[in-house]
Amino acid sequence: GEDVEQSLFLSVREGDSSVINCTYTDSSSTYLYWYKQEPGAGLQLLTYIFSNMDMKQDQRLTVLLNKKDKHLSLRIADTQTGDSAIYFCAESPPTDKLIFGTGTRLQVFP
Amino acid sequence: DTGVSQNPRHKITKRGQNVTFRCDPISEHNRLYWYRQTLGQGPEFLTYFQNEAQLEKSRLLSDRFSAERPKGSFSTLEIQRTEQGDSAMYLCASNRNTEAFFGQGTRLTVV
Numbered sequence: 393g394e395d396v397e398q399s400l401f402l403s404v405r406e407g408d409s410s411v412i413n414c415t416y417t418d419s420s421s422t423y424l425y426w427y428k429q430e431p432g433a434g435l436q437l438l439t440y441i442f443s444n445m446d447m448k449q450d451q452r453l454t455v456l457l458n459k460k461d462k463h464l465s466l467r468i469a470d471t472q473t474g475d476s477a478i479y480f481c482a483e484s485p486p487t488d489k490l491i492f493g494t495g496t497r498l499q500v501f502p
Numbered sequence: 503d504t505g506v507s508q509n510p511r512h513k514i515t516k517r518g519q520n521v522t523f524r525c526d527p528i529s530e531h532n533r534l535y536w537y538r539q540t541l542g543q544g545p546e547f548l549t550y551f552q553n554e555a556q557l558e559k560s561r562l563l564s565d566r567f568s569a570e571r572p573k574g575s576f577s578t579l580e581i582q583r584t585e586q587g588d589s590a591m592y593l594c595a596s597n598r599n600t601e602a603f604f605g606q607g608t609r610l611t612v613v
Binding site for chain 2: 490491492
């Protein structure tokens with residue numbers, strides 16, 4: 393089955409690290425993605441990881457993939473108020489569409 | 503390249519009316535997708551095109567919904583006899599390889 397799960401909320405202090413977690417079900421997914429959505433806007437692709445990798449780093453973003461447990465995480469270092477948004481993870485099964493989680497609302501306070 | 507463009511950004515319609523949305527993908531992107539997003543949820547897949555061919559349709563796409571991509575460039579999504587449950591953000595995305603880029607969406611409100 394296709395199901396992607398995320399926790400609903402995360403609140404962090406400015407300057408701290410944020411870790412957003414995601415579990416997925418389709419082990420045949422080739423790529424796993426993280427998107428950011430600000431209020432009233434479309435989705436912005438942040439980063440993605442190929443399924444045969446276990447880590448990818450891109451500036452302040454670190455993606456960890458545990459394929460055995462079907463667990464994906466996004467770590468944002470030195471979180472800023474501008475990082476406040478909803479973060480979606482998505483899996484991409486061979487059918488080529490994206491299956492999204494329900495999103496994690498990240499709130500950054502001073 | 504201006505990214506994926508969707509029109510209109512907002513649409514308010516009365517129940518029972520037909521509406522049509524347009525999506526202009528990034529040029530040379532051969533794949534185009536439509537998703538629907540309701541409040542508090544992630545986007546849900548509706549349908550996808552490779553060039554002008556519609557390759558997959560979700561069960562969410564009732565017979566009141568139809569999508570076209572006649573020349574393999576822009577696409578339209580039409581909803582006939584709109585219902586209040588159709589109120590949502592309709593998102594379009596395009597890609598060529600691994601990265602899918604989304605438009606700003608069309609927010610539909612059915613009153």
